[in-house]
Amino acid sequence: MGLSQNRCDVLVVGGGPAGLAAAIALRQRGFDVLVADALVPPIDKACGEGIMPDSRRELAHLGVDLADAHGAPFRGIRFCDEGSTASADFPGTPDRPGEGIGLRRLVLHTLLVDRARDLGVRMCWGTPVTLAPKQAASLVGEPISYRYLIGADGQSSRVRAWAGLNRGTLQTRRFGSRVHYRIRPWSHYVEVHWGPLGQAYITPIGDNEVCLAVVTRFPELARTTRIIDTIPLLREKLRHAEITSRERGSITTTRTLRSVVRDNIALVGDASGSADAVTGEGLAVVFRQAALLADSIQSGGLSSYVAGHARTLRLARTMARALLLMDRYPALRRKALQVFAHDEVLFEKLLRVHLGEEPLNRFVFADAPRLGARMLLPSQLRS
Numbered sequence: 001m002g003l004s005q006n007r008c009d010v011l012v013v014g015g016g017p018a019g020l021a022a023a024i025a026l027r028q029r030g031f032d033v034l035v036a037d038a039l040v041p042p043i044d045k046a047c048g049e050g051i052m053p054d055s056r057r058e059l060a061h062l063g064v065d066l067a068d069a070h071g072a073p074f075r076g077i078r079f080c081d082e083g084s085t086a087s088a089d090f091p092g093t094p095d096r097p098g099e100g101i102g103l104r105r106l107v108l109h110t111l112l113v114d115r116a117r118d119l120g121v122r123m124c125w126g127t128p129v130t131l132a133p134k135q136a137a138s139l140v141g142e143p144i145s146y147r148y149l150i151g152a153d154g155q156s157s158r159v160r161a162w163a164g165l166n167r168g169t170l171q172t173r174r175f176g177s178r179v180h181y182r183i184r185p186w187s188h189y190v191e192v193h194w195g196p197l198g199q200a201y202i203t204p205i206g207d208n209e210v211c212l213a214v215v216t217r218f219p220e221l222a223r224t225t226r227i228i229d230t231i232p233l234l235r236e237k238l239r240h241a242e243i244t245s246r247e248r249g250s251i252t253t254t255r256t257l258r259s260v261v262r263d264n265i266a267l268v269g270d271a272s273g274s275a276d277a278v279t280g281e282g283l284a285v286v287f288r289q290a291a292l293l294a295d296s297i298q299s300g301g302l303s304s305y306v307a308g309h310a311r312t313l314r315l316a317r318t319m320a321r322a323l324l325l326m327d328r329y330p331a332l333r334r335k336a337l338q339v340f341a342h343d344e345v346l347f348e349k350l351l352r353v354h355l356g357e358e359p360l361n362r363f364v365f366a367d368a369p370r371l372g373a374r375m376l377l378p379s380q381l382r383s
């Protein structure tokens with residue numbers, strides 16, 4: 001890239017979902033945006049590959065319309081353990097049921113890159129941004145001038161360290177892995193199987209393919225086979241299915257930063273904090289942050305991003321806390337699943353809260369007492 005091109009309104013470091021979504025949202029508002037990523041598309045990553053309905057809506061705002069042909073639609077979430085199965089459909093109407101969609105991460109990345117290109121976002125692939133302490137950012141050894149720099153470089157963000165934004169709290173750190181199997185999806189739900197070592201999620205991603213992602217507290221066990229060996233139902237289902245991808249691992253954290261902005265530098269996506277992957281809300285949060293950031297820059301600065309960022313993660317973190325209690329205390333999890341299996345309306349309400357479609361405080365006042373009573377009093381399960 002020549003020096004004359006080393007100028008832009010916004011430099012985005014990282015071309016994953018967060019960086020590309022931010023670039024698209026900014027370009028939609030008329031900014032000259034340059035995205036640089038160390039890797040070359042399509043970029044793969046360990047992910048459960050389930051796009052929840054709220055995430056799908058955010059993508060549509062960016063002009064990325066996911067069609068069923070891109071993957072496989074799913075209608076809700078199903079929790080399973082050794083004793084119970086509970087299903088909850090996404091909110092919707094009988095003629096327009098709410099739908100999520102499972103799709104390969106590679107497909108999602110390609111769609112985002114195509115949309116960014118169509119809008120005129122400049123993209124430099126295979127181009128790590130060099131961030132040396134107390135020095136300006138440089139691209140292929142050349143300095144680059146920008147009005148804003150966005151750090152969208154993931155969990156272990158270098159931009160975060162370079163900008164002095166690492167202060168915060170790491171609430172949880174777990175280990176994930178994912179692989180694909182050639183098998184006809186047996187369910188219209190994303191199934192979350194709770195086992196003794198962690199969770200295994202099955203997301204349908206095509207007529208004849210599913211994604212299996214596992215998440216565990218134990219780093220030495222973060223292999224898909226180790227986890228499904230402890231979940232007999234899944235082990236049986238997948239025993240003869242052909243593996244169609246290379247296994248990929250990643251960490252997943254719940255992290256809160258003190259601040260996500262310094263001067264003209266802002267963090268977005270996993271770089272700016274996160275909620276454990278068990279929530280399945282990572283991408284929805286990322287896309288929401290991208291829109292908020294673009295609106296803020298359009299209104300002349302980063303202050304409304306600063307004001308609104310914490311809100312983008314609050315609900316997902318609360319849900320992560322509750323779900324990780326179930327991970328840590330099997331007796332609690334068994335009880336909760338029994339209650340949800342017995343009272344799927346309650347489970348559906350909780351899913352609505354999870355998706356931000358119903359306020360958490362309304363659930364706490366109206367439904368939590370019923371949940372509490374059923375958890376504490378076995379006789380309530382029969383009523």
Ligand SMILES: Cc1cc2nc3c(=O)[nH]c(=O)nc-3n(C[C@H](O)[C@H](O)[C@H](O)COP(=O)(O)OP(=O)(O)OC[C@H]3O[C@@H](n4cnc5c(N)ncnc54)[C@H](O)[C@@H]3O)c2cc1C
Nearest residue numbers: 014016017018037038048049050129154176269270282283
């Ligand atoms: C096991 C697992 C399962 C998950 N399941 C789901 C799910 O089902 N649904 C969901 O919504 N979310 C899920 N998530 C969360 C979701 O994957 C993340 O929230 C999302 O990937 C975050 O995107 P990002 O763009 O912030 O980061 P990333 O996807 O990590 O992208 C960061 C990019 O920055 C680039 N980069 C890094 N450093 C530099 C540098 N110096 N210069 C240039 N480029 C650089 C990297 O190459 C990378 O492309 C899951 C996560 C895990 C770990």
